[in-house]
Amino acid sequence: MTKNLRSLFLLLLTIGSTLTHLQAQEKKKLENWVILPIAIFSPETDFGGGLLTMRVFKLSHADDTLTRTSNVQAYGLYTTNNQLLISPLYNIFTKGEKWIINGNIGFFQFPEYYYGIGHNAPTTQEELVGYDAFRIEHRMVNQLRPHFFVGGQYRFFDFSQLKRPTNGLLDTTRVEGYNGAAVSGLGIVLLWDNRNNITYTTKGSFLELTANFHGGILGGTHQFNMFSLDARKFWAIPFRKKHKHIIALQFYGRSVVEGVAPYKQLSELGGDVIMRGYYTGRYRDNHLIAAQAEYRLPLIGRFGAAFFVGVGDVAAQWEDFAQQTPKISYGGGVRFNVNQKETVNIRIDYGLGYQTQGLYVRLIEAF
Numbered sequence: 001m002t003k004n005l006r007s008l009f010l011l012l013l014t015i016g017s018t019l020t021h022l023q024a025q026e027k028k029k030l031e032n033w034v035i036l037p038i039a040i041f042s043p044e045t046d047f048g049g050g051l052l053t054m055r056v057f058k059l060s061h062a063d064d065t066l067t068r069t070s071n072v073q074a075y076g077l078y079t080t081n082n083q084l085l086i087s088p089l090y091n092i093f094t095k096g097e098k099w100i101i102n103g104n105i106g107f108f109q110f111p112e113y114y115y116g117i118g119h120n121a122p123t124t125q126e127e128l129v130g131y132d133a134f135r136i137e138h139r140m141v142n143q144l145r146p147h148f149f150v151g152g153q154y155r156f157f158d159f160s161q162l163k164r165p166t167n168g169l170l171d172t173t174r175v176e177g178y179n180g181a182a183v184s185g186l187g188i189v190l191l192w193d194n195r196n197n198i199t200y201t202t203k204g205s206f207l208e209l210t211a212n213f214h215g216g217i218l219g220g221t222h223q224f225n226m227f228s229l230d231a232r233k234f235w236a237i238p239f240r241k242k243h244k245h246i247i248a249l250q251f252y253g254r255s256v257v258e259g260v261a262p263y264k265q266l267s268e269l270g271g272d273v274i275m276r277g278y279y280t281g282r283y284r285d286n287h288l289i290a291a292q293a294e295y296r297l298p299l300i301g302r303f304g305a306a307f308f309v310g311v312g313d314v315a316a317q318w319e320d321f322a323q324q325t326p327k328i329s330y331g332g333g334v335r336f337n338v339n340q341k342e343t344v345n346i347r348i349d350y351g352l353g354y355q356t357q358g359l360y361v362r363l364i365e366a367f
Helices: 002-027 169-173 318-323
Strands: 033-042 046-057 070-079 084-093 099-109 112-114 127-145 148-163 181-193 204-214 224-238 244-257 267-269 283-285 287-298 303-315 327-339 344-353 356-363
Touching (some): 267 287, 287 318, 303 344
Antiparallel strands (some): 046 070, 070 084, 084 099, 099 127, 112 127, 127 148, 204 224, 267 283, 287 303, 303 327, 327 344
């Protein structure tokens, strides 16, 4: 708890130190750029710092209401433990949204805690495992009808140079991927998306179905299929004329079938997006079902707040969900607007779950 508060205080200082810089950018009509220093502290990384940049733009004229705003992000982070994370991300809407192109590339050298596989993996099994990883995710979808898109995607994930405790849980159980693995595959994407803004949605819906097929033909070491469903709905509640309160709902499901996936590609519960408060991968297995609701409201000036609650679990087989007690997460956080034109926020969330908690600082909303 003390480390989380220290991290929060440091990050609030970072945000405050950039406010004057952001205001100067707007005066120079550079409001489509966000450039921020990053400062973090965690048990895994100790102190770290870096730089995050984000560019928001349109690939058509500024008053085109049929094309949403695109964005490209890039950040680099280095820690006192000699750890490195570099990752560019992109969401691009072509003119008239004939095509949507998005994805990310990442290279990182970060340790993480491993607890085993299953919905009831005990905390006593916790061990720190380090590895080097490289990730590519790229997709292109074409608009067939208004708001309805069909396309494909490519996924690649390679993790190696594992540093695991000798005679520890991972070393003795030797699950798939215990010594590293490479995953490579192609997928199909069906998408319905009529959200009004992807960085801060106030109305609309989002429904995405994906089917991914991984194997050795494209250079992977494991063969398996993965399916996912992501459904979201947003409502704006008018409050004091301009100020809107937002209700956001999300359901997410992920399933690994027909093959054996390395443990890093199993469905993971927790993280900064859904089931906040649980460490990413605190529970992992073939299948994941999770849902969350969030209430967002403005406070004063550039500041806002959010409150959220979530429920979810993982299971080895679909029928196992009926025999398990789902896990709960809840919490809240503050928002700091760094781009008023496109509503780009820094979010600082504090989530709690059963015997667990987590502090998250990210750019743009969780969903």
